């Protein structure tokens with residue numbers, strides 16, 4: 001990073017809104033006896049074509065135009081979640097952190113967590129849907145690890161930790177700077193949190209009513225978290241479903257390490273969500289990213305929740 005970039009990053013950090021900002025940055029839902037708090041990390045702006053790398057450019061352009069979205073950079077929401085079940089406080093993913101100065105609108109998770117009254121020292125568990133930089137970055141922010149409990153458990157799929165020791169990017173279409181960042185952030189994370197890792201092969205119960213299950217696809221160890229209590233259910237879908245996935249589940253995302261498998265995974269999950277009526281929260285759906293999935297002919301439709309204050 002050049003000095004100019006470093007200093008502009010510092011200015012951006014100083015100009016961030018105060019913790020009592022009026023901009024909505026968190027949204028609470030209850031799933032039976034379990035509290036779920038969605039926290040916005042901000043907005044990433046990857047190249048718009050990375051949302052649909054195998055699409056006809058004209059079809060992709062028309063899809064973006066119809067939604068008044070830029071054809072240059074896609075305003076991509078970035079959400080992470082806090083779950084309280086019994087006496088456990090669980091973070092699911094952690095946002096971008098300070099890893100990448102070219103995404104200055106993201107990386108707000110840690111201070112927004114504090115603004116929401118969540119003390120890092122109270123976090124008992126972290127669950128990672130996968131180890132891309134926009135999911136582990138918040139854990140790498142200076143001073144965060146030091147404030148975590150010494151007995152913190154970090155749940156991640158064993159296939160994921162294995163993958164990042166020698167990651168394969170041959171089927172992705174990431175800008176090279178982001179592939180480099182993905183390698184760097186995942187290694188930094190493994191080095192920093194190795195003694196806290198609780199890996200699982202296919203599935204693990206993290207807390208009563210909170211189960212993480214491997215899906216693969218986006219990355220080999222990509223996982224989703226299913227939360228259930230009484231009759232109520234919510235799935236945190238990580239990077240299995242994107243805003244384009246409902247109209248075009250076949251569109252490959254440039255960040256997918258196995259795009260064909262990622263398509264199969266999202267079709268399977270959308271079918272499950274439509275059949276069960278479970279709430280869905282996804283990393284990159286527009287904040288607060290709470291909705292349900294309905295069938296719509298051969299496809300599926302995103303039905304956002306009506307905000308409840």
Ligand SMILES: [Zn+2]
Pocket residue numbers: 132134135239283284
């Ligand atoms: Zn992501």
